Amino acid sequence: MRAFRYLCTYLFCVFFGAAAFAQEPLSANQLKQIESNALDSNDVAFNLGYAYLNGVNGVPKDLVRAEYWFTHLTQRFPKDKHVAFGAYLLGKLYLGMEAHEVDEKKAKDYLEMILAFRDLPELADGIYHYARLSDKDEDYIKYLEISANNDFVPAAIDLYVANLEGKRIAQNDMAALKWLKVAARGDNADAQAHLGAYYFNGYLTYKDYEQAYYWTVRAAEQNHAGAQARLGLMYKLGLGRSVDYDKAELWFERAAAQGDLLGKENLAALMLDGQDKQKQQQAVVMMEEVASQGMKSAALTMAQVYEKGLGAEADAKKAQYWLAEADKLSDAQGSQFIGINKGPQKQRAEYRTDAKAMEHYRMGIDYAMAEDWEKARRELEKAANLSLPAAQLDLAKVIISQSQQQQQQQQEALLEVAYGWAKLANDSKQEGADSLLEQMTDAFPAKMIEQGLIHYQRFKEQVAKASQAQAAPENNAVRYAMPIDG
Numbered sequence: 001m002r003a004f005r006y007l008c009t010y011l012f013c014v015f016f017g018a019a020a021f022a023q024e025p026l027s028a029n030q031l032k033q034i035e036s037n038a039l040d041s042n043d044v045a046f047n048l049g050y051a052y053l054n055g056v057n058g059v060p061k062d063l064v065r066a067e068y069w070f071t072h073l074t075q076r077f078p079k080d081k082h083v084a085f086g087a088y089l090l091g092k093l094y095l096g097m098e099a100h101e102v103d104e105k106k107a108k109d110y111l112e113m114i115l116a117f118r119d120l121p122e123l124a125d126g127i128y129h130y131a132r133l134s135d136k137d138e139d140y141i142k143y144l145e146i147s148a149n150n151d152f153v154p155a156a157i158d159l160y161v162a163n164l165e166g167k168r169i170a171q172n173d174m175a176a177l178k179w180l181k182v183a184a185r186g187d188n189a190d191a192q193a194h195l196g197a198y199y200f201n202g203y204l205t206y207k208d209y210e211q212a213y214y215w216t217v218r219a220a221e222q223n224h225a226g227a228q229a230r231l232g233l234m235y236k237l238g239l240g241r242s243v244d245y246d247k248a249e250l251w252f253e254r255a256a257a258q259g260d261l262l263g264k265e266n267l268a269a270l271m272l273d274g275q276d277k278q279k280q281q282q283a284v285v286m287m288e289e290v291a292s293q294g295m296k297s298a299a300l301t302m303a304q305v306y307e308k309g310l311g312a313e314a315d316a317k318k319a320q321y322w323l324a325e326a327d328k329l330s331d332a333q334g335s336q337f338i339g340i341n342k343g344p345q346k347q348r349a350e351y352r353t354d355a356k357a358m359e360h361y362r363m364g365i366d367y368a369m370a371e372d373w374e375k376a377r378r379e380l381e382k383a384a385n386l387s388l389p390a391a392q393l394d395l396a397k398v399i400i401s402q403s404q405q406q407q408q409q410q411q412e413a414l415l416e417v418a419y420g421w422a423k424l425a426n427d428s429k430q431e432g433a434d435s436l437l438e439q440m441t442d443a444f445p446a447k448m449i450e451q452g453l454i455h456y457q458r459f460k461e462q463v464a465k466a467s468q469a470q471a472a473p474e475n476n477a478v479r480y481a482m483p484i485d486g
Helices: 002-021 028-038 042-054 063-074 081-093 104-112 121-133 137-149 153-165 173-185 189-201 209-221 225-237 245-257 261-273 277-291 296-308 316-328 355-369 373-384 389-403 408-427 433-443 446-470
Strands: 349-354 477-482
Touching: 028 042, 042 063, 042 081, 063 081, 081 104, 081 121, 104 121, 121 137, 121 153, 137 153, 153 173, 153 189, 173 189, 173 355, 189 209, 189 225, 209 225, 225 245, 225 261, 245 261, 261 277, 261 296, 277 296, 296 316, 355 373, 355 389, 373 389, 389 408, 389 433, 408 433, 408 446
Parallel strands: none
Antiparallel strands: 349 477
16 A cells, blocks of 8 residues: 555656646645546546645645546546556455445445556555455455555455465365465564464474574564563574573563463463572462463462472462362463473473474475476375374375375275375374364265274384384484474
């Protein structure tokens, strides 16, 4: 929209010259002359309508006159870009801009006029709204993609959601990731935070703490509370960056100040780990507040606080109370918690995989994005056999995609293989594997599931052998420091 406003200002200056920025209102005679000129000139008609719409450059704000000139413009031939811009603004008016009466049918009719100019970046917003008004699913996706390819972030976000949830298009995790990246590159903080989280957790993509840090810090700098909490965690654990407790505390504090529960919980944990008695007491109050809002890990910490007398007097009854409260809560919340509830030495769990597995995985994902299923399968199989759960899950998805191009008998055989890899990924609690496995179990006949389990057992054995064989030395390992319960 910024580019469009710039263009409008430029066109207006071309017509009105240096006087375009004057604050003095135009005289009745001047305005009459401009309206006379507008009858024969598309650019003058557009700029006059724009001036009436915004009340700028000596022209009084008058939505009725603005609508009149834009409507007049859309009836003119030839249909040039000024006509398209006028149609776009009429469409926006009928969608409620400037508190105009909403009429979605008229809005769609006017926005349809801009489709011939759909490659103009300044009209990406209009193409986006036309897509959202489309009844046909294929038009909805088609025009969202045109808008997103012109760097319109809301369109990229809608495509991400559509592909992730299967909304008006077949569900496609890889396409969802593609559009999320487009939105993140467009400097959208929510998209950056989600992409950072996906790289952090290995969801829809491989685990990559460098990429997780890259996107998380960008969202955090835009004051995204969830990203700030995760960035603090990364500094605390040394994920993607060296351990830095001062920076961890800084980002936890910023997240906590916005009410983020993980930010508060991790900040309280950091304070409990210190030697300052006053801060420990403050931490207990903060941790109790988080625990009272349903965070299981915080409730477990409160039990330890009262069991060991950390920041508060030891109290066996209160310790038992918080243990009982923790039992009522699920593990869905607080899975990224760090602090004293990780064991007496505050140890970290180390997840390791051979560096070659990550390289094969990245290549496999690249091939999959290009829909080269055979090459994607080959690379992902190498990574999956090196005990990378994310690769095992994505391998199952690639094989499913590959099966769609086969005859029924071959298709069933491939789906049985995919079942085996999905089950193996589920054994490692790879996020998303459980839902895929459940869908396949519900859809497959008993014979296919039986064959899938045979493949699963074979894959399990070959992965175990590969793990024993590689025994990679320390300097050939990619280390993922994760919370023990994460």
